Amino acid sequence: MSDENRVPVLRITNLYKSFGALKATDGVSLDLYEGEIHALIGPNGAGKSTLIKQISGDYPSDKGSIEFLGKDLAGLGVADRAQAGLGRTFQISSLALEFSALRNVMLAVQAKSGSSFRFFKPVMKDQALIDGAMAKLEQVGLESRADIPAAELSHGERRQLEIAIALALKPKAFLLDEPMAGMGPEGSVKLTRFLDKLRHKAPILLVEHDMDAVFALADRISVLVYGQVVATGSVEEIRNNPVVREAYLGTEVV
Amino acid sequence: MTSALFIEQLLNGLQFGVMLFLMAAGLTLVFGVMGLINLAHGALYMVGAFACATVANFTGSFWLGLAASIVAAATAGAIVELVVIRRLYKRDHLDQVLATFALILIFSEGTRWVFGSFPLYLNVPDLLSGPVMLPGGIQYSLYRLAIIVIGGLVALGLYFLIAKTRLGIRIRAGESDREMIAALGVDIRLLYTIVFALGAALAGFAGALVGAIQSVQVGMGEPVLILAFVVIVIGGIGSIKGALVGAILVGIVDTMGRFLLPMFFQLFMENAQANSVGSALASMSIYILMALVLIFKPKGLFPAHG
């Protein structure tokens, strides 16, 4: 996949972030190409979440650069990066809990289709917003739950809703932080099938603990240990890499 | 302007700052440990002043009054905590603001009902009355000087309490991790009551000390409370050190602003106009200070939590 002549959608170069004495990311470089799923794995505390937050704009980086579609993201906040085309889901679902599932997605459709500084037309009479949001709910199989407040959705449904919102943003790249977490076996299988197709819409940087899903989906895998990428390669290369086996697979996945 | 006058004003600013610290310490402690915003803190200041004035006028002893102020404010604080405040810890800030605003109404009107609308007067104790000669030939009020010294001692005591004693360790643990401290078997409800009563006692003590240089009346706590808010916003909410630095800063900026700004404007305006412009600007000076601090340090000078 990593053809040297192609320009990556997302290129992370030498990224650092420390919290006091703790080096959460310690010189991370990785890239994401059109059409691929690049999985990021590593033991707990390896710095995966920090890296995702640096990319999404939650944390400013101490050093290094993040290039997205050829532009440096330095100095841009979360909202700017979302506008630029980073579609992100949260490790722990982050939704407007009083709003229905539909209105959560509508918010994303609204952000994508013109200004939020429109003060008079009621959103619930804006058929384009409703239809656009409904279509995304159908894609993730939540259409029957459209009118249910997010607070009353099950854990798995909230994860699906997060993905529907990310879809509605029509992103140029997905940033999925443990989308399978707590989904249950059946849900994971469904979601795996869904992500498999999704990569053709936009490439996915996938942080995931579910190794079955990672091995089934990933075009490339990077392994993060103590804030450093210890290996990057295809599924086979990573499975057979002695350093990875020792540092990670050997301890957690037998 | 003579340098003696300047130093006198500087000392007044320091004295004011020390008073503000006694108020702000309780506020910031209660916020840091319990996450509670307490508007009724000024009411406890008033309770202290009224208790001191009543007891001092009845017994003739300022010192008994001072002791009474601490006891009364701590008791009022403990009761309020047991009856109302502990129901608010898990509520959002809006509920806390409203409930403690309601407490102000209750305390103020209750006090007016009992004591009437006329101010009470509290005399400076004989031991501390009159001026004192400072090095350099500067005359200064002994009582105000005593307040500065007492305030400094209280700040030291508070530091010692929090840094060195068992109670202090628990308070600091309570700030960083509520579940952990409960798991350690510390009675967290009792701890909260103690912290609240301690903050109340400091406020009551401050009220009593100030009562002797101002009049003791209903509503006296409110301007001080708002200044104490400014202090802890500047210092960083939850930080005792921030409260001390912020209090001294606010005390001195406010006092010196009132003293210097009218003089400054007299340099290029007629006197009456300079006085009004200067004093109007002086009354805004600490808020401008706060805005400046927030531009550069949105969480205050000494952010307490991460």
Added chain:
Amino acid sequence: MVKLTKENSLNALVAMTLLVVPFIALAIDEPFYITLATRVAIFALAGVGLNLALGLGGLVSFGHAAFFGLGGYAAGILASHALNYEPIFTVPFEVNGTTEMLIIWLVAILVSGLAALFIGLFSLRTTGVYFIMITLAFAQMIYYFAISWPAYGGEDGLSIYVRNKFPGVNTLDPLSFFLIAFCVLMLAVLLVFVLKNSRFGAALQAARQNDERLSAVGIHPFNIRLTAFVVSAMITGLAGALYADLNRFVSPNMFSWHTSGEIMIFVILGGVGRMFGPIVGAALFILFEFVFGGLTEHWMLFLGLVLLVVVLFARGGLIGFITGKVRHE
């Protein structure tokens, strides 16, 4: 269309009652009740403003007295200059006072909006307790400024000797003035209702519920909140201008933090985030003051107790209590 829910019926009842009271008062020749109803309408208007920021946006502003007072002083200053035939300022161009309500309102709205823009730029960078304290502090700053600035009466306040004019209406007639205030109130409620359902309203409510989510879809919560804060202040400022006209007097007390607290009480007693909540809240407040104020001069003590009970035990305010819902969606 508007559905006939329990809350909507209650809202209609509330609005009708407020509208009918002055006519009854006129019929039984008790003009004082007209003034009470006018106060309810004006206080409710101030609350409707705060409710936009507080109820929809979750912005616990403890400084809305600043805008109420600025609106009031805008009215007072314009009118006093008009009556004295003195221009307000002459450099760089001459600006004269006026007694035309419509112009006064416009100025009140602009001044409050500008102040909110300035205060919001600082305070909205912070959240939670910091926001509460900073809004409070800015309002106090203006309060102390009003007290120490002697040109417009300083601590004593400023009297407006003639009620300002409204085209085609005799504003000195209490009922006519009430109707003006009532119409402004209804328009403001309508405006907030429309805003609530708009794209902007969706973003604002999302900002209250979860600003991380709002950012992640690419909308800046700060800009949304600042806009809401400014519009909210404008409505409360307009209420201040009407209040100045009602009393024909403005004083620094309009800026005091008790005023901020009271505006908040109007919102809370009725029910946070409910379109007609501030009207119910203001009516309860005035009724309470009238009934208990007649019995004892210490009625504020009982107000405090009632407020305490509402906050501790009746979340959702009176409307929430009657309709059985904690929050209106």
